[in-house]
Amino acid sequence: MGYTLNFNLIWRHFDKLWGGLLLSLELAVISIAIGILIGLLLAVWYVSAGRAVRTVIAAYVEFIRNVPLILLVYLVFYGLPTVVDIAYSAQTSFVATLSLYSGAYLVEVFRSGLEAVPRGQIDAGKAIGLTPWQRLVHVRLPTMLRITLPALSNTFLSLFKDTSVASVISVPELTYGAQWINFNTFRIVEVYLVVTAMYLLTGYALLFALRLVERRFRAAH
Amino acid sequence: MLGQIAYALPFLAQGFAVTLWVSLLVVVLSLVAGVMMGVGLVYGPAPLRWAVRIFSDTIRGIPILVLIFFVYYGLPAVGLHLESFWAAVLALTLFKTAQVIEYLRGAVGSIPKGQSEAAMAIGLTFRQRLAYVIFPQAFRRFLPPWINGVTDAVKGSALVSLLGITDLMHAINQVIGRTYEAMPLYILGAVIYFAVNYALSLASRRLERRFSFIRE
Numbered sequence: 001m002g003y004t005l006n007f008n009l010i011w012r013h014f015d016k017l018w019g020g021l022l023l024s025l026e027l028a029v030i031s032i033a034i035g036i037l038i039g040l041l042l043a044v045w046y047v048s049a050g051r052a053v054r055t056v057i058a059a060y061v062e063f064i065r066n067v068p069l070i071l072l073v074y075l076v077f078y079g080l081p082t083v084v085d086i087a088y089s090a091q092t093s094f095v096a097t098l099s100l101y102s103g104a105y106l107v108e109v110f111r112s113g114l115e116a117v118p119r120g121q122i123d124a125g126k127a128i129g130l131t132p133w134q135r136l137v138h139v140r141l142p143t144m145l146r147i148t149l150p151a152l153s154n155t156f157l158s159l160f161k162d163t164s165v166a167s168v169i170s171v172p173e174l175t176y177g178a179q180w181i182n183f184n185t186f187r188i189v190e191v192y193l194v195v196t197a198m199y200l201l202t203g204y205a206l207l208f209a210l211r212l213v214e215r216r217f218r219a220a221h
Numbered sequence: 222m223l224g225q226i227a228y229a230l231p232f233l234a235q236g237f238a239v240t241l242w243v244s245l246l247v248v249v250l251s252l253v254a255g256v257m258m259g260v261g262l263v264y265g266p267a268p269l270r271w272a273v274r275i276f277s278d279t280i281r282g283i284p285i286l287v288l289i290f291f292v293y294y295g296l297p298a299v300g301l302h303l304e305s306f307w308a309a310v311l312a313l314t315l316f317k318t319a320q321v322i323e324y325l326r327g328a329v330g331s332i333p334k335g336q337s338e339a340a341m342a343i344g345l346t347f348r349q350r351l352a353y354v355i356f357p358q359a360f361r362r363f364l365p366p367w368i369n370g371v372t373d374a375v376k377g378s379a380l381v382s383l384l385g386i387t388d389l390m391h392a393i394n395q396v397i398g399r400t401y402e403a404m405p406l407y408i409l410g411a412v413i414y415f416a417v418n419y420a421l422s423l424a425s426r427r428l429e430r431r432f433s434f435i436r437e
Binding site for chain 1: 284286287298300383393394397403408415
C-alpha cells in the first residue's frame, strides 16, 4: 500500500470541517423551512384547484424531480443573473435552489398526505359547523402533518446530504472543506474518512432524533 | 445565439452519449452487485448480513459527491490507479448498488413466508426456490421502484462532470465557457435530462399500475 495514515493535518484544519458541517445543517434547515412553505401552499392549492393550476404545479414538480440538482444549482447561480437583473451570493443562490428543489418533493408528500386524511374527519368537521378554512387549519392539516412526518424527516435527511452540491459554487460547507483540505494538505484518505464519519454521525443522530419526534406525534389509528 | 448553439450541438450530443454510457454501465453493474448482495442480506449467515447492512447504510448515509471524490482522489493515494472515467463509474455503482440492495430486500421481504416453506416442503434446493418461487413473485415489486431509481443514476452521472469527464453537464459548461450563453444552454440541458428521466418515471408508473392488479 505504501500509505501511512496521518490525521495531524486534518485536526489542524478541523475548523474548516466543523464550520462546514454547521453551514451544511444551516443550509438544509433553511431550505426545508422554505420548502415546507412552498410544498404546503402548492399542495393545498393543488387539491382544491382546477385542471390548469394542477397542470402547472405538476409541471413544476416533475421538472425539478427529473433534472440533476447540480444543473439546477448552475442554472440559478450562473444562468439566471444573465437574463434577470439580480445579484446574489453563492449561498443565497444555493438556498433558493435547494428550497425550490425540496418544495417540489414536498408538494408530492403533502398532496398524498392530504388525500390520506380520512373522509370521516372532514365530515365530522362539517357536522360541527366548521368553515372550509377552519376544517383545513384544524382538521386536515394537523392530521396530514402526522401522516407525512416520516416522509418529511426522510426529505430533510436527503437535503442534508444534498447540501454537498453547494461546494460546486464554492459555498464553504462540509464537502467544500473536505476538498480544501484535500488540495492543500494531500491527506486525501484521512480527510474523506473523517468527513464520511461526520456525515454518517450527523445523519444518524438526526434520524434518531426525528424518529423520536415521529413516535411522539404518530398518527392515531 | 441560436447559431452558436446549433454549432455546439454535435459536441453536446457526444456529451449526452457519455452520460448515457455512464448511466448504462452503472445501472447494469449495480443490478448484478446489488441483487447478489441483497440475497446475501436476506438469506446469508449473520456476518455476511452485517457486512452488507453496514455497506448499504454507510453508502446511503453519505452524499454521492463525497463518495465520488473519495474514490477518485483516494484510490490513487493507496496505489490503485483508475482512469477518472472508471473511478466515476465505480463510485456511482457503489451508490446505486446500495439502492438495489434495499429494493431487493423490500421486494423479497414482501413474499409471504409460506411460499418459501412450501417450496422447501416439495424439496426444491435454495437456488431452485429463488429461481422458480421467490424471484418471479418478487420481480413485480422490484421492477417499478428500480426503473424509477434509474433516474437517480442518470441524475447522479451529472456529478462526474466535476472530475473533468465530458458528459452532458460538462459539455454544457464548456460550451457556455466559449459562448457565454448560459441560460439557453442550461435550459437545453435541463430539457434533455428531463426527457430521459421523465420517460423512465412514466414507464415505472405504468408498470406499477400494470402489476398492481395482481397484488394480494
